[in-house]
């Protein structure tokens with residue numbers, strides 16, 4: 001099995017794959033030193049394994065990615081580096097017919113990515129979206145976390161705790 005590697009690059013020319021029969025596969029590995037997720041969070045050492053599969057509509061990309069994120073533990077407030085993993089699956093549809101050169105109607109589904117007029121499939125936005133999912137919203141530094149658990153509660157539990165206090169007050173009055 002031939003695997004192509006992309007180093008700090010996310011663009012794949014898929015003209016040949018679009019001309020190949022449905023079911024044809026291509027394999028890639030990607031490494032990015034850094035990936036900016038949004039205005040205040042970036043991850044580093046992104047490693048992804050990607051399979052591109054020619055489908056009747058376009059190309060299905062499946063695979064997994066690993067990222068390193070520098071985070072602050074919600075329990076003990078220490079900063080730490082965590083390695084996180086996520087699997088992905090997404091469709092890419094061509095905007096130009098590879099055989100005729102004629103434009104194709106854009107996909108109605110917003111979750112479908114597009115392949116540009118030069119038959120370049122860019123994995124960047126796919127990797128960014130799934131890296132966002134990989135990074136935990138409430139990071140904990142690890143099972144050895146020394147922080148008292150009482151310092152932090154998930155939001156639902158915090159609401160429950162406030163309601164419990166209110167209920168106790170109401171009970172007292174009754």
Ligand SMILES: [Zn+2]
Pocket residue numbers: 073074075076077078140141142145146147
């Ligand atoms: Zn911690």
